[in-house]
Amino acid sequence: xxxxxxxxxIPIFNELENIEPLQQQLCHMMDAWDRTTEVVLVDDGxxxxxxxKIELLATADTRFKLVLLRRNFGQTAAMQAxxxxxxxxxxxxxxxxxxxxxxxxxxxxxxIDEGYDLVHGWRKNxxxxxxxxxxxxxxxxxxxxKVTGFPIHDLGCTLxxxxxxxxxxxxxxxxxxxxIPILAHRDxxxxxxxxxxxxxxxxxETKYGIGRTTRVLLDLMTVKYLLQYFASPMxxxxxxxxxxxxxxxxxxxGALTLKWMGGMDMTGNxxxxxxxxxxxxxxxxxxLGLLGEVNARVYYAQHGQRNYKVRSVVNFQExxxxxxxxxxxxx
Numbered sequence: 001x002x003x004x005x006x007x008x009x010i011p012i013f014n015e016l017e018n019i020e021p022l023q024q025q026l027c028h029m030m031d032a033w034d035r036t037t038e039v040v041l042v043d044d045g046x047x048x049x050x051x052x053k054i055e056l057l058a059t060a061d062t063r064f065k066l067v068l069l070r071r072n073f074g075q076t077a078a079m080q081a082x083x084x085x086x087x088x089x090x091x092x093x094x095x096x097x098x099x100x101x102x103x104x105x106x107x108x109x110x111x112i113d114e115g116y117d118l119v120h121g122w123r124k125n126x127x128x129x130x131x132x133x134x135x136x137x138x139x140x141x142x143x144x145x146k147v148t149g150f151p152i153h154d155l156g157c158t159l160x161x162x163x164x165x166x167x168x169x170x171x172x173x174x175x176x177x178x179x180i181p182i183l184a185h186r187d188x189x190x191x192x193x194x195x196x197x198x199x200x201x202x203x204x205e206t207k208y209g210i211g212r213t214t215r216v217l218l219d220l221m222t223v224k225y226l227l228q229y230f231a232s233p234m235x236x237x238x239x240x241x242x243x244x245x246x247x248x249x250x251x252x253x254g255a256l257t258l259k260w261m262g263g264m265d266m267t268g269n270x271x272x273x274x275x276x277x278x279x280x281x282x283x284x285x286x287x288l289g290l291l292g293e294v295n296a297r298v299y300y301a302q303h304g305q306r307n308y309k310v311r312s313v314v315n316f317q318e319x320x321x322x323x324x325x326x327x328x329x330x331x
Contacts (some may be wrong), residue, residue, distance in 0.1 A: 004038040006109065007164070008086030011078035012054070012096040014043040018202075019053045022096060023064070027153035030063065035109070039064045042082040042097075045072035058314045066314040076177040081310060083167050091167045093160045093180075100159040101197040108142050108161040108194060117189035120152075120181045121159035132288060140216055147224055150182045152193060159196055163189075175219045186227055214228045218289075225290050233290075247279075 008026065012019075030037045040066060043051045051068060058064045069083050083091055090112055094100040100121070108119040143220050145152050155178045163182070166189050170180060229236040 002036070004036040004088045006035050006037045007086035007091045008037065008039045008043065008105075009079065009082035009091055009093045010039065010096045011042045011044055011075050011082060012046065012050055013072060013078070014046045014048045014050055015096045016046075016050045016053055017046045018096060018098050019050060019057065022098060023049075023057055023061075025075075025098075025102050025179075027061070029105065033106060037063060038086070038088060040067060040086050041065070042067045042069065042083045043080040044069050044078040046077070049154045049250055055314070062315050066312075067310055068312050068314075069310060072127075074175075075176055075294055079177045080170075081171040081238065083172075084314065085313065086164065086167075089164055091162050091164050093158055093162070095152055095158045095179075097201055099199050101199060104159060104194075104196040105161070106262055108159070108196075112161050112163065113195065117163045118184045118191045118193065119161045120154075120193055122154040122156040122193050123157050123198035124153070124195045126154075126198050143217075144179075144223075146221055147220060148182050148227060152181060154193075155179065155181065157196065157198075161329050174222070175215050176223075179219065180214065182223060182227070200227065219261045221286075222290065233294075235288060240287075244283065246269055246281070253285055257300070 010022075015022075015135060016110070026039055030039075041054050041058075043054060043066065052068055054064070065085070067085050069078060069081060079093060083092070092104070092105055092108070094105075097325050102122065108121070111119045140154055144150075144155055158177075160180060162184065166184050166187065168183060169187060170183055172180070181191050183260075225233075225236070
């Protein structure tokens with residue numbers, strides 16, 4: 001069987017009421033174009049009957065393929081699982097909550113045909129709560145754009161079209177799925193941001209809240225490190241080391257000067273000792289965090305490990321025999 005031209009990758013977690021309308025919209029779109037298409041639904045440990053619903057869907061329509069994760073690993077891991085299993089020449093990612101409009105996908109694929117490697121959506125008229133969704137998103141997008149130097153309005157939009165060779169080179173951990181355009185651009189991908197429609201959520205509850213802000217900021221630190229210092233980390237840690245050495249020398253000379261001039265005993269100054277210990281501890285913790293990110297990537301790359309575990313897949317023709325999951329065909 002020939003590989004499909006397009007793979008639609010959709011992470012799903014407890015979206016029971018949205019499955020049927022999502023299926024109808026996707027089928028209407030796929031029936032209207034001449035591109036061979038597969039839909040890779042990644043169930044991220046749903047507990048509300050979503051898994052059973054999509055299994056019935058895959059039984060009725062073999063264009064729908066399933067990746068069923070053992071438990072809830074999070075959206076980034078689910079998206080990585082979908083990308084790994086997708087067989088299309090172009091991979092399109094979108095949410096399963098119906099807020100992304102599948103009608104925007106043909107337009108994005110047309111831009112891919114024009115020569116772009118990645119086309120990502122901009123929810124210019126976002127239909128979400130202002131205080132806990134839109135405001136934090138605007139602040140985060142401006143901060144991320146400034147820190148990374150990558151001009152973008154909406155990193156949180158899941159709707160993206162990516163050439164498969166670019167997508168499969170990505171390594172997504174933590175909350176890194178939102179940084180896909182930046183990571184792809186780092187690898188030389190030609191990216192384009194386009195305005196896409198955004199619809200209010202009708203069924204189910206949002207899985208995201210303002211509490212994710214801190215995790216995104218921590219991942220931003222990692223992305224900044226990967227973009228600027230991954231190949232030569234000594235540029236970062238060496239500069240910090242020189243600054244610490246300069247501070248140490250300055251404090252040391254100051255302490256000696258005060259001792260010679262006035263006989264002050266600097267060992268009895270708790271504030272200075274506390275400042276020095278705190279400064280050294282912060283440097284150590286940030287350094288350990290960044291080095292830990294690098295070590296995790298080395299581990300996953302060398303041992304062929306992923307940050308998810310698959311229980312089974314459905315309707316896949318070609319499966320790596322080394323994978324530790326079962327393969328089922330829809331009856």
